[in-house]
Amino acid sequence: MTQLIVAVHGATGTQGTRIARRLRAAGHHVRPLSSASADLTDTAALLRAYDGADAVVVHLPQVFDPLAVAQAESVLAALGKAGVPRAVFNPGMPLPPGPVGAPFVDARVLLGDRLPERVEHSWVIGPAGPYLENLLQPWSVRRVLRHGELAYPLPPQAPVPWGTLDDVGDVIAETLAQAPPSARLIVSGPEAVTGDRLAAAVAAAAGRPVRYAQVGPAEYGRLIEPVVGAAAAAGIAAVYERDAAAPSPPPPPGLLRPGATTVEEWAAQADWTA
Template identity: 80%
Template sequence: MTVAVHGASGTQGSHIARRLRAAGHRIRPLDSRSANLTDTAALLRAYDGADAVVVQLPQLFDPIAVEQAESVLAALGKAGVPRAVFNPGMPLPPAPVGAPFVDARVLLGDRLPERVGQASVVGPAGPYLENLLQPWSVRRVRDRGELAYPLPPQAPVPWVTLDDVGDVVAAVLADARPPERLVVGGPDAVTGDRLAAAVATATGRPVRYTQVEPAEYGRLIEPVMGAAAAAGVAGIYARSTDAPPPPLPDGLFRPGATTVEEWAARPDWTA
């Protein structure tokens, strides 16, 4: 199939595009220059002739995020694209929460089946392991022997790799009767201590896991993401601490293939 992929050169989209290419699909990469997310006409041109669209929204935390979701929905409905997969990039709450970043994703996920004949929402059940490869995180591992994240060290978390999400997206596109929703996690939920042990083995040096407060995590990622996005991400983690996500219905969860030990052995932690 010819698959138009939003954000195909970005951190999330590049992994998904690579897995789709490996599955034999032709990728039509879409970015802000080729597909302005608030311009329905531009989106219609970008979707023209595509057999499927993979949607990923950018990390925006102001009201334009909801406007972008509405434009994508309008364009998909008018373009007559046969299939679409939406990766929200986060576990979705069951209803809007009053934050544009989250609410745009809830809106798009809820209304996608109204606009596309075969619509699926496929996203992570927990955080991406690639979050730990941000420059500030790798430096902290290298300089302090510390893996820091705003989650408790003993809490089992379904950490997942971007490649595993990409493989599930590819499988959904190959399915004649695709599921409407799937969340992808690792083969098993792991604690922060196990995660640190995996990185320690990969680096050959002691590494401990440290829980940081969401506000502190925001300060750590601000040099990479910018002040607005960092504050938005910190707010998401603060909100998830106050209101943990509900348990997943049976059949909604799809385990990935990559263990944290296999993942940790791949990157160069000294780079």
């Protein structure tokens, strides 16, 4: 497999850390980029960060005001000037077909749409649904341990293509090495699962009864606010409100990449004692 120097945005964050780990496991050399080393609104700093890289993996931070769009525009400008031959953008969420009037979403739509104009070999590779890792955040684990409840703003009986960061990272690593034609690739779990099945998997792994509980987006925002802050909590709740009102269409079968990790395997490997 081709070994590349890969500059990874957000390599110390929740998403970037796992993606960088999978890239290293595949034999690539990772150049971690953080806000300290590459301000996303500073094109000159981004050019320095990309210098000598064979590829760039972009994750945008959780910004919910117009700064998010400015960050996407700056990254696109830097990629166009740097001449990096390969780039992957992981939006971290299913993308709608066009802008929706929310900067957090519209920045990702913009970057995904314009990336092929700036980089010769480019791919948008992201999850088909929510990450299972969302369930390991402090607000979620505390609720599992204290109340035996797995709370999320999705219906319990709706099959959801939950995926893992490791599976997305493996697809990114493979794609960068093989450099197939530019495309949008969407990574899911091996199969869509209901909230009840997800709760059963967590119960078996945690060794205690766990039930799935659907919460509304506003309530979910209140649950996560003590950890992420008021602005981010409101922004995340708004994303789930939008998704509930206008779900993204299912991906074309040719672009779907089922991951290998079942919810039972993922739950068994997770730490439910923290």
